[in-house]
Amino acid sequence: MTRFLDLTLSGISTGAIYAAVALALVLIWRATRIVNFAQGAMLMITTFIASAVINAGASYVVGFIVALLSGLVFGAVVERVLIRPVEGAPPLNAVIVTLGLYTLLVAVAGMIWGNQPRAFPAAFSLRGYTVGGTTLLFSPNDTFIVVVVLVVAALLALLFRKTSLGLQMRAAAFTPEIARLLGTRVGRMFTLGWALAAVAGAVAGVLVAPSVFLGPNDFDPILISGFVAAVLGGLDSPPGAVVGGIVLGLALSYVSGYEGSSLAPLAALVILVVVLMIRPGGLFSAARERRV
Amino acid sequence: MRPGRRLRGAWDVTLVRSLLVIVVLGLILYVLSGAITQYRNTQLATGAYYFAVLAGLTVLAGLGGKISLGQGALMAVGAYTVALLVGNEHWPLAAALAAAVLVSLIIGIPIGAAASRLHGPYLAGVTLALAVGLPALADKFPATFGGENGLVINPPTPPSWLGGNFSLERWEAWICCAGALIVLFVLYNLVHSGLGRSLRAVRDDSIAASLCGVREGRTQTLAFVISAGCAGLGGGLLTVVDQLAQPGAFPLQLSLSLLVGVVIGGLGSLTGAVWGAALLVFLPNWTNDLARSVSLSTKVAFNLPLAIYGVVLIAAMLLWPTGIQGGLWSLAGLARRRLPPGALGRFRPDAHPDQR
Numbered sequence: 001m002t003r004f005l006d007l008t009l010s011g012i013s014t015g016a017i018y019a020a021v022a023l024a025l026v027l028i029w030r031a032t033r034i035v036n037f038a039q040g041a042m043l044m045i046t047t048f049i050a051s052a053v054i055n056a057g058a059s060y061v062v063g064f065i066v067a068l069l070s071g072l073v074f075g076a077v078v079e080r081v082l083i084r085p086v087e088g089a090p091p092l093n094a095v096i097v098t099l100g101l102y103t104l105l106v107a108v109a110g111m112i113w114g115n116q117p118r119a120f121p122a123a124f125s126l127r128g129y130t131v132g133g134t135t136l137l138f139s140p141n142d143t144f145i146v147v148v149v150l151v152v153a154a155l156l157a158l159l160f161r162k163t164s165l166g167l168q169m170r171a172a173a174f175t176p177e178i179a180r181l182l183g184t185r186v187g188r189m190f191t192l193g194w195a196l197a198a199v200a201g202a203v204a205g206v207l208v209a210p211s212v213f214l215g216p217n218d219f220d221p222i223l224i225s226g227f228v229a230a231v232l233g234g235l236d237s238p239p240g241a242v243v244g245g246i247v248l249g250l251a252l253s254y255v256s257g258y259e260g261s262s263l264a265p266l267a268a269l270v271i272l273v274v275v276l277m278i279r280p281g282g283l284f285s286a287a288r289e290r291r292v
Numbered sequence: 293m294r295p296g297r298r299l300r301g302a303w304d305v306t307l308v309r310s311l312l313v314i315v316v317l318g319l320i321l322y323v324l325s326g327a328i329t330q331y332r333n334t335q336l337a338t339g340a341y342y343f344a345v346l347a348g349l350t351v352l353a354g355l356g357g358k359i360s361l362g363q364g365a366l367m368a369v370g371a372y373t374v375a376l377l378v379g380n381e382h383w384p385l386a387a388a389l390a391a392a393v394l395v396s397l398i399i400g401i402p403i404g405a406a407a408s409r410l411h412g413p414y415l416a417g418v419t420l421a422l423a424v425g426l427p428a429l430a431d432k433f434p435a436t437f438g439g440e441n442g443l444v445i446n447p448p449t450p451p452s453w454l455g456g457n458f459s460l461e462r463w464e465a466w467i468c469c470a471g472a473l474i475v476l477f478v479l480y481n482l483v484h485s486g487l488g489r490s491l492r493a494v495r496d497d498s499i500a501a502s503l504c505g506v507r508e509g510r511t512q513t514l515a516f517v518i519s520a521g522c523a524g525l526g527g528g529l530l531t532v533v534d535q536l537a538q539p540g541a542f543p544l545q546l547s548l549s550l551l552v553g554v555v556i557g558g559l560g561s562l563t564g565a566v567w568g569a570a571l572l573v574f575l576p577n578w579t580n581d582l583a584r585s586v587s588l589s590t591k592v593a594f595n596l597p598l599a600i601y602g603v604v605l606i607a608a609m610l611l612w613p614t615g616i617q618g619g620l621w622s623l624a625g626l627a628r629r630r631l632p633p634g635a636l637g638r639f640r641p642d643a644h645p646d647q648r
Contacts, residue, residue: 029413035413035416037548086609086610092353093613096552096555096605096609100602100603100609101606103602104599105602107597115595224421231413231417231418235414260432262431266429267425269425269426277409
């Protein structure tokens, strides 16, 4: 029973990380209909920047904020410089551009910071809580991770549901032409979508870095899981991303815990296939009419 | 038809045309493999099996409009089939390669059935999970698949009638080129058949196509299964060249670079698959040589090839949105008259050869 509880708790904490990456992917998908394969590399860069700031003597909080701000700028620049030219092109072209960006960023990180993974400080203690003599697999830092991701998700929900800016972003994503006619700066909304996505990614990077270490290629598995989580939840739905992330985190935690970690990638495949066979657009997809 | 145009008429028959192309290409490859070094022959063999995989993928992605990030996993299926049959059961190589195609076709059926229901990123997600998940099986059953170390087979021996000093590399190049030519022959005929037209119809407008009686799900499943068979053959040929099937040979990066090869080569065009295969063979060598030619600190030199690769991908897509083949077509001024099927298809359906 303790084992089940442990696996559940650690599943929720890794699931929260997946959810944050999935949120980043969903934001970009909603804005520009592109799956950003460079997301993992982008959040790797922002985490390296945070690491450099913290190593220079600044506090953790300052490092975190610098990561978020650099994510904001980075996402906007990437959209304006690299993605804008391929937005009207065949969809696979944008995929190749993001793959190229991923490769380039991994190489640049290796050039600047080296390929040896390095430690990254955690915000709070990594020692599990002790309840009635047994130590749980859930630490104060895990609490921090879950709370931060939930706060980010809630802020995004507020932005999209309650503000005029969020409404404009939704309109720009939904019908760009009509939104433009009504005075929305559609291109600017796309840039903002990418910038916000990079911020969500930067959050995930700083949160996950203490447990996976920080190196040019160490965030690749996070991106894959985040993508699977986003597809699971439905790429158009931010709540779907959060639920997909948590579901995937729990499922992979149980499979790794009871059957061994080598089966985890296969389990992800099986879950994805089963869910998509029942709902081809993900868990939170809206039914869509088909027109000639 | 006027009598003087009988030759033109024969050329218009797809089967005749494809046979002629295959014979000519076979002769060129025969001469080429004799004229180049052993190292270049290995590169030729590598390019040939990449072509087999890319050709299948370009039909799926260009004509079928479906994206697959899982071709590397299907290559692994073919590779392990050959390794098991040749290494443990001592099958002749040709039979093992045929079995590799068969097994990957069969594995492709359920995946294809799932794929035909999914679109864009959802299909990308499933095939991505396939690319990551399937090679993990080798770790789960080390007794059968040899775990991380994989399975080793003996190199194929050139038949004695080719002479004593016929090099192994040249023989491998022959085997792989034969495989690539078979794939080219099958796919060329397929693209110009009813199935090819059905695929394009479903891609351009699935509802209109199904109203015309095209079985949407079945057509797309078939496209996926065919591309799976090509990937299986490519993987089997990879085992012939490497004499080794191991999970490390089929990382996610392989599947991704296959997609890169198809798109940069020119989506939907079999000639584009040739450019793509050449790119996959030569680009890594070229970036390595370039990085080595300048003296830099280790950290920079180690990562420079990767950086160049990334820049090439981005630049290619910004400069040549239709890939190398699409770029060549428009350079030759032929784009108006005759587009390669699917190169620009989705966005210029009026320019399809079918609809001339």
